[in-house]
Amino acid sequence: MIAETVCSAVSVAGLGIAAVTAYRKRFLAAARLAAYSLVPVALVMTGVVGWLADTAFSPTAWAGFGLLGVAWLLFATTRAVERRNGGTRKERKAARAAQRETAVAAPPSSPALGNAGRPATRPTASPGAAGARTDSKDDFSDIEAILKKHGI
Numbered sequence: 001m002i003a004e005t006v007c008s009a010v011s012v013a014g015l016g017i018a019a020v021t022a023y024r025k026r027f028l029a030a031a032r033l034a035a036y037s038l039v040p041v042a043l044v045m046t047g048v049v050g051w052l053a054d055t056a057f058s059p060t061a062w063a064g065f066g067l068l069g070v071a072w073l074l075f076a077t078t079r080a081v082e083r084r085n086g087g088t089r090k091e092r093k094a095a096r097a098a099q100r101e102t103a104v105a106a107p108p109s110s111p112a113l114g115n116a117g118r119p120a121t122r123p124t125a126s127p128g129a130a131g132a133r134t135d136s137k138d139d140f141s142d143i144e145a146i147l148k149k150h151g152i
Contacts, residue, residue, distance in 0.1 A: 007040035
């Protein structure tokens, strides 16, 4: 009952302001104000205000709005996780199957054990080589030592 009274008072005040605006020869603004001020009365007459008043004070309605919010939150969360993981379960399964089919098995590499199987000192190069390295394993031992130093 109070909501209908308040809406009626707001409409009457708005129509009064529209009349004053029209008196000042601002007819377009007056027509716009009249349109806005008729909306509250129209909402009362259609029953929307009564429905909103009943909904606003109903714990069941608020529980329903809460459940709608939870459902929306779950939906949004699952979509975000699905996008992060790369699509639906079927798409991921198909991608793994395709990856297995196209993958080429590389031959196993020997583990980098450092100098465990090598002598502690390098063999000296022959005088005819003039300092050039002849063993390709020695070329990679420096690189392996640097990588181990950095924990790679």
